[in-house]
Amino acid sequence: MAENRPEKYTRADKTAQRRQLIVEAAATLFILKGFHQTGMRDIAGEAGISLGNLYNHFKGKHEIIAAIAEIEASEMEPLLNLLESAPVQGSAALIEFAQAYYAICSSPENAALSAEIVAEIFRNPEAGGTFLSTRSRLIGALERHIPDIYSSRKATAGLVLDLIERAGQSAVGTSAASQKEIRTSLLEILTRVIEPS
Amino acid sequence: MAENRPEKYTRADKTAQRRQLIVEAAATLFILKGFHQTGMRDIAGEAGISLGNLYNHFKGKHEIIAAIAEIEASEMEPLLNLLESAPVQGSAALIEFAQAYYAICSSPENAALSAEIVAEIFRNPEAGGTFLSTRSRLIGALERHIPDIYSSRKATAGLVLDLIERAGQSAVGTSAASQKEIRTSLLEILTRVIEPS
DNA sequence: GTTAACTGAACGAACGTTCGTTCTAATGGA
DNA sequence: TCCATTAGAACGAACGTTCGTTCAGTTAAC
The missing domain is CATH 1.10.357 (Tetracycline Repressor; domain 2)
Structure with missing residues (x-):
């Protein structure tokens, strides 16, 4: 999974990876507990980032849900x-x-x-x-x-x-x-x- | 529906009626908003009683849900x-x-x-x-x-x-x-x- | 040096539940 | 029949917690 050559990613790449990491973390929790039983703190914790930073990547909870819906659709x-x-x-x-x-x-x-x-x-x-x-x-x-x-x-x-x-x-x-x-x-x-x- | 003779109901009767009223109010809201989006205050308001009194009739939210489940089953x-x-x-x-x-x-x-x-x-x-x-x-x-x-x-x-x-x-x-x-x-x-x- | 990523404290609102209190219908002895 | 006692129905404030969101402040990449 990890590349041998370290730190080859540009900043935009890493941001995109973060986004995906967040979506995956959210999906895991939504599956486990449901939309409304999963809090933003839970998602941030599962993704390993801070609560505040979560809002740098997504406007709010609804945007995370929408992102998941689009992935589902693309499958x-x-x-x-x-x-x-x-x-x-x-x-x-x-x-x-x-x-x-x-x-x-x-x-x-x-x-x-x-x-x-x-x-x-x-x-x-x-x-x-x-x-x-x-x-x-x-x-x-x-x-x-x-x-x-x-x-x-x-x-x-x-x-x-x-x-x-x-x-x-x-x-x-x-x-x-x-x-x-x-x-x-x-x-x-x-x-x-x-x-x- | 209403009796002609007024106030014929005993206290136990009225209590039973209240209970049913609460269950119906809760069901209405659960259908409209879902279990977890419906608050105890909402239920109390819909039933026209106070929040505190709600807990005189049901131990908690889970007991209201259980009551509805039993009615569904009996149908x-x-x-x-x-x-x-x-x-x-x-x-x-x-x-x-x-x-x-x-x-x-x-x-x-x-x-x-x-x-x-x-x-x-x-x-x-x-x-x-x-x-x-x-x-x-x-x-x-x-x-x-x-x-x-x-x-x-x-x-x-x-x-x-x-x-x-x-x-x-x-x-x-x-x-x-x-x-x-x-x-x-x-x-x-x-x-x-x-x-x- | 400017911009974006990142942090955790802080916000107000809402949550389920508990609390002390008042009121009233039912009860039992006189 | 009357009155004192009592169980429980009713109330709304308050509890501690969690919610989604915002914000000032710090770090690191460009």
């Missing part, structure tokens, strides 16, 4: 490309997507964070900007792969997404055996849902 | 009876249950509250006692109605429950047209999932 980019480049209504692409998306959603960090975000959006809808727009893109891309046996492919795409997300959340913290069962059941269900029959 | 009782009394693997009962459960989950109050609870359980698992045990009962009752084409009926039952819940949440705050689409899509999906074919 979806490869998956979006997968769906958007695949031929229309190829069920193979959808299953492939489902597995990849499930893998993301069932990681403890992402599961806890997305539960946090869902709850937050309910009481503060305009705060979910980045999150909701990413979700819209996901639904749009997914929609193309839903067979037209459904009265609304868009609504179905949304539900498929919901199902994968919640399945991932359910798997967190359970035994390895349960996790396998959930994953298998999810794929069985999805297979039945998207088969064109 | 599931009729649905549990429906599933448990129906003949095994009757898909009709499952669809009937799904509609009823969806109706509950798609009400704005329940949707917001359950999002709040899900997020809370992630960071404080032992706090979800009543909620999780009710959920276990639901899964157990639902399991009997899942066809044995799945490798794990229990896991499938859990996912079906998740799907209905999230569908309900998704519908909140959208247009009436969207709500109808989501409901229809949900039933279409469920029909495919549980048909014994």
Whole structure:
């Protein structure tokens, strides 16, 4: 991880690194305790900097949360490309997507964070900007792969997404055996849902 | 609602009414702002009583939350009876249950509250006692109605429950047209999932 | 020498809870 | 039936703590 040649970084580089360090520290705590149970002092302590300095890098708590939301969104980019480049209504692409998306959603960090975000959006809808727009893109891309046996492919795409997300959340913290069962059941269900029959 | 004869209530009655009034006030605020954004002063104000008096009725915030959790659980009782009394693997009962459960989950109050609870359980698992045990009962009752084409009926039952819940949440705050689409899509999906074919 | 990074003290507001007090409905003996 | 006693409902000030944010002052890079 550490470079052999010491101190090769310019000042701007180090500042950028600090920023990222802060975001990672904040994310760790948000996952562990939630947005509103995590204080600015906690974040500063976790990042190993002073409280005052934290405000040199971020205007406030909301800006840290926004930074995390954007990182989350950017992690979806490869998956979006997968769906958007695949031929229309190829069920193979959808299953492939489902597995990849499930893998993301069932990681403890992402599961806890997305539960946090869902709850937050309910009481503060305009705060979910980045999150909701990413979700819209996901639904749009997914929609193309839903067979037209459904009265609304868009609504179905949304539900498929919901199902994968919640399945991932359910798997967190359970035994390895349960996790396998959930994953298998999810794929069985999805297979039945998207088969064109 | 009000008795014609004035002042017929005994002291114990009035106390019980107060307790319920407090719980309702707290639930209103929890739904609106979340557990941790709602203060004891807010609850007291919403209930129209003093801060100090609030502590005559409840030991603390956690006890108010517990009271709400129990009410939520008791609302599931009729649905549990429906599933448990129906003949095994009757898909009709499952669809009937799904509609009823969806109706509950798609009400704005329940949707917001359950999002709040899900997020809370992630960071404080032992706090979800009543909620999780009710959920276990639901899964157990639902399991009997899942066809044995799945490798794990229990896991499938859990996912079906998740799907209905999230569908309900998704519908909140959208247009009436969207709500109808989501409901229809949900039933279409469920029909495919549980048909014994 | 100018600018940015950095520090910890300090701010006012809000938090959950406890406190002493007053008031009132219920109770039991006379 | 009356009155003294009592349990608990009601109140609002105050507790100690934590919150997000600001600020004067110091250090180090350019």
